[in-house]
Amino acid sequence: MSRAPGAVVRRQRPLPSIVAITALFAVAASLAVPGFTTGPNLTNVGQQTAILLMLSMPMTLVIMSEGLDLSAGALLSLCGVVLAKLLVAGSGLPLALLASVAVGFAFGIFNGVLVSVLTLPPFVVTLGTLGIAQGAALVVTDGNAVTGIGPAAASFYALAPLAIPISLVIALAMWAITHVLLYHTRFGNGVFAIGGNRDALVLAGAPAHRYHIGVYAIMGAVVGITALLLVGRMNSGHPTVAIGMEFDAIAAVVLGGTAFERGDGRLYGTVFGVATIGIVRNALNLLGIESSMQVVSIGVLVLLVILLDSWRKEKGRAAP
Amino acid sequence: MPPSANAAAHPTASAQPLLELRGVSKTFPGVRALDDVSMQIFPGEVHMLLGENGAGKSSLIKVLYGAYSADSGEIVCEGRPVEIREPADARRLGIAVIFQEFSLVPFLDIAQNIYLGREPRRALTRLVDRARMHADAREKLAALELDYDTRTLASDLGIAQQQMVEIAKALSQDARILVMDEPTASISDREADALFRVIGRLRAAGVAIVYISHRMKEVFALGDRITVLRDGRRVASMGARETTPDALIGMMVGRTVGTVYERQRFPAVGDVALEVRRLTTGTGVKGVDLVVRSGEIVGLSGLVGAGRTEVARAVFGADPVTGGEVRIFGEHVRGGPERAARHGVGLIPENRKQEGLALLRSVRDNLLAASLWRLFPSGWFRAPVARRKAKEMIDALRIATPDADRRVRMLSGGNQQKIVIGKWLAAGCRLFIFDEPTRGIDVGAKSEVFALMEALMEKGAAVLLISSELTEIVHVCDRAYVMREGRIAGELPRDELSEQKILRLAMHGESKAEPA
Numbered sequence: 001m002s003r004a005p006g007a008v009v010r011r012q013r014p015l016p017s018i019v020a021i022t023a024l025f026a027v028a029a030s031l032a033v034p035g036f037t038t039g040p041n042l043t044n045v046g047q048q049t050a051i052l053l054m055l056s057m058p059m060t061l062v063i064m065s066e067g068l069d070l071s072a073g074a075l076l077s078l079c080g081v082v083l084a085k086l087l088v089a090g091s092g093l094p095l096a097l098l099a100s101v102a103v104g105f106a107f108g109i110f111n112g113v114l115v116s117v118l119t120l121p122p123f124v125v126t127l128g129t130l131g132i133a134q135g136a137a138l139v140v141t142d143g144n145a146v147t148g149i150g151p152a153a154a155s156f157y158a159l160a161p162l163a164i165p166i167s168l169v170i171a172l173a174m175w176a177i178t179h180v181l182l183y184h185t186r187f188g189n190g191v192f193a194i195g196g197n198r199d200a201l202v203l204a205g206a207p208a209h210r211y212h213i214g215v216y217a218i219m220g221a222v223v224g225i226t227a228l229l230l231v232g233r234m235n236s237g238h239p240t241v242a243i244g245m246e247f248d249a250i251a252a253v254v255l256g257g258t259a260f261e262r263g264d265g266r267l268y269g270t271v272f273g274v275a276t277i278g279i280v281r282n283a284l285n286l287l288g289i290e291s292s293m294q295v296v297s298i299g300v301l302v303l304l305v306i307l308l309d310s311w312r313k314e315k316g317r318a319a320p
Numbered sequence: 321m322p323p324s325a326n327a328a329a330h331p332t333a334s335a336q337p338l339l340e341l342r343g344v345s346k347t348f349p350g351v352r353a354l355d356d357v358s359m360q361i362f363p364g365e366v367h368m369l370l371g372e373n374g375a376g377k378s379s380l381i382k383v384l385y386g387a388y389s390a391d392s393g394e395i396v397c398e399g400r401p402v403e404i405r406e407p408a409d410a411r412r413l414g415i416a417v418i419f420q421e422f423s424l425v426p427f428l429d430i431a432q433n434i435y436l437g438r439e440p441r442r443a444l445t446r447l448v449d450r451a452r453m454h455a456d457a458r459e460k461l462a463a464l465e466l467d468y469d470t471r472t473l474a475s476d477l478g479i480a481q482q483q484m485v486e487i488a489k490a491l492s493q494d495a496r497i498l499v500m501d502e503p504t505a506s507i508s509d510r511e512a513d514a515l516f517r518v519i520g521r522l523r524a525a526g527v528a529i530v531y532i533s534h535r536m537k538e539v540f541a542l543g544d545r546i547t548v549l550r551d552g553r554r555v556a557s558m559g560a561r562e563t564t565p566d567a568l569i570g571m572m573v574g575r576t577v578g579t580v581y582e583r584q585r586f587p588a589v590g591d592v593a594l595e596v597r598r599l600t601t602g603t604g605v606k607g608v609d610l611v612v613r614s615g616e617i618v619g620l621s622g623l624v625g626a627g628r629t630e631v632a633r634a635v636f637g638a639d640p641v642t643g644g645e646v647r648i649f650g651e652h653v654r655g656g657p658e659r660a661a662r663h664g665v666g667l668i669p670e671n672r673k674q675e676g677l678a679l680l681r682s683v684r685d686n687l688l689a690a691s692l693w694r695l696f697p698s699g700w701f702r703a704p705v706a707r708r709k710a711k712e713m714i715d716a717l718r719i720a721t722p723d724a725d726r727r728v729r730m731l732s733g734g735n736q737q738k739i740v741i742g743k744w745l746a747a748g749c750r751l752f753i754f755d756e757p758t759r760g761i762d763v764g765a766k767s768e769v770f771a772l773m774e775a776l777m778e779k780g781a782a783v784l785l786i787s788s789e790l791t792e793i794v795h796v797c798d799r800a801y802v803m804r805e806g807r808i809a810g811e812l813p814r815d816e817l818s819e820q821k822i823l824r825l826a827m828h829g830e831s832k833a834e835p836a
Contacts (some may be wrong), residue, residue, distance in 0.1 A: 008466075189439060265427070
């Protein structure tokens with residue numbers, strides 16, 4: 001080796017456990033669950049996980065910034081209802097989508113300002129906005145589904161360029177955009193810094209508040225876009241349909257190996273987390289296991305993976 | 321103003337100062353951090369900044385990079401008055417700081433850390449130009465004679481490596497004024513030599529360097545001029561050739577910390593209360609030996625970061641002991657704080673609001689926090705017993721509180737300190753470790769704390785006093801140990817206790833580094 005004494009050689013980071021787990025579950029499902037590997041079912045899995053993938057991408061940024069967004073599910077319901085209401089009122093799809101994104105963005109900015117500028121704990125802030133968004137969705141609709149929204153949303157959702165469902169296309173594009181944002185922009189380094197050492201960012205003269213608020217604003221805006229997929233899928237707006245979706249998104253991020261501290265995370269881990277949740281839910285569906293049991297199994301899975309990750313980390317620290 | 325004769329020793333004496341502080345003051349509630357400090361920094365000079373703990377060096381740096389803004393006085397850059405309100409202002413003026421507390425982001429790599437907030441971007445896409453960023457980072461590290469893979473995450477770096485990246489980060493800003501806060505405190509000689517060569521090149525290129533150090537060898541090897549601070553004031557500025565280590569130490573000591581407490585009594589010394597043998601910890605304590613006897617106040621002195629608090633925490637069981645042993649009243653003690661407390665050791669921590677008190681709980685709850693197991697052996701809380709015991713402690717310590725139900729947060733610093741002491745007294749402790757007990761309390765309360773310390777000692781308790789205030793150590797202690805870099809640098813008996821001797825041990829060990 002030509003390295004001088006005292007040289008620092010990069011240590012390869014071990015793959016997150018979720019990569020192996022996803023592979024394991026995929027193999028297990030294709031062997032043990034009848035009908036899992038058929039073409040239509042796999043398309044179905046893709047379509048079902050698209051919304052989760054959408055939400056999990058900005059959620060990764062939020063959690064990497066030592067934050068949390070509990071309001072994402074309720075906000076998704078609210079945005080969906082707003083979008084559906086506007087369609088009922090006869091506005092075109094682009095305008096309805098714009099309104100949905102605007103509502104999501106506004107909530108995101110609100111969350112971000114409270115967290116970054118007023119330095120309130122994200123858990124408490126987004127618990128509050130969860131209540132506001134959920135309440136608003138119920139007030140706007142009197143608690144009823146918004147139907148009669150016309151064919152625009154549903155026919156958009158039915159698009160399938162190159163035989164790939166449009167929802168999956170959009171979600172994969174979301175992954176690409178988030179990847180570029182996180183790994184190829186100053187903002188992305190700022191996200192790592194907000195979670196890892198916010199003072200360093202401030203000392204570097206970087207606009208820390210703008211980045212920090214930006215993380216939550218992106219989360220909100222993406223929720224606004226996701227509302228279109230949700231409304232298109234259901235062909236209606238429903239004020240409580242997305243309750244708990246923030247749970248799945250947070251679970252996917254945590255499964256992917258992102259820590260709640262120090263800005264430690266990798267975006268592709270989240271994608272594997274999403275895939276695992278998608279596979280588990282679909283397989284349990286095919287096996288006829290009801291939805292509430294699916295939530296239980298995802299909860300158990302999250303705990304097992306966290307245990308596995310922390311055990312591997314301990315071992316990694318002891319080894320060298 | 322500094323006498324111009326001093327400036328004559330400087331090669332660029334005729335030049336205008338690059339940066340000048342004029343009468344800068346900064347006050348915090350109860351503390352005058354900087355008091356009318358004036359200082360001139362010339363291009364191409366290494367300006368050493370010296371002072372005891374708390375002399376105002378850190379505050380001065382913070383004013384320079386915009387973490388604090390001065391209450392009064394002005395900062396003049398190349399003849400023009402400037403305002404430094406935030407770090408970005410300092411950066412615009414070409415001021416860069418090598419921090420002692422590291423400002424690295426753990427899960428960004430070396431290059432990303434060096435260029436954080438200033439990442440080179442491609443013109444068209446505005447995306448970070450990673451290839452250029454890594455190439456530039458490698459170049460900066462090469463200048464420091466370092467062979468680091470710039471893709472390494474900061475979380476994978478050791479302390480010395482982090483310090484070197486921190487240095488590269490400051491150098492990469494092409495600053496005209498470079499401030500270094502004890503840059504060699506955690507790196508090896510080889511790395512320090514590389515740093516010194518870089519400093520030589522920067523000086524030749526006209527960069528002004530403000531350098532804080534506690535190592536006399538560096539002060540004289542690197543420094544062109546020296547400014548000494550004490551109590552937030554500038555004591556003197558002079559050319560490095562016009563002074564000696566002893567003269568500098570003479571200027572640093574002699575702090576005025578209000579009325580100095582005078583120790584009243586020196587009772588006969590009893591049995592060994594605390595015996596520490598070859599104590600070593602993961603927190604930086606390296607083979608420390610010390611003994612404290614009943615009826616004795618023993619000082620543990622040294623500069624901030626020398627390992628004093630770490631010794632206290634290890635004795636108390638708050639940090640694991642990796643080598644050596646701790647004997648309390650003859651018994652070998654292992655395990656956590658609970659074990660130590662049952663053996664009769666009480667720790668009055670440096671950071672009393674976080675580690676010593678539950679601020680939102682009552683005076684009574686705090687006083688009884690360490691003795692619940694004694695008062696209520698059955699596990700059931702009995703209010704009358706608690707009231708009686710709390711009243712007893714409030715009276716004994718003369719704690720000024722309207723009643724025992726008052727939240728501790730509402731009380732003054734001095735009374736809070738008494739409650740921490742009372743907590744251990746109630747638990748029947750006989751060995752007290754005081755870690756900076758007078759920090760942030762007023763002069764009257766200071767005297768009371770020391771009077772209390774004496775009263776404890778008279779009743780046969782043993783006291784280990786950790787203090788950065790050299791006058792306290794000198795006036796209160798029977799004898800004192802001085803720590804430096806995790807080790808005991810020396811022990812001073814009562815008749816040899818002086819601020820000069822303590823500081824000499826704290827800064828360069830025995831007197832071997834002194835020039836003839």
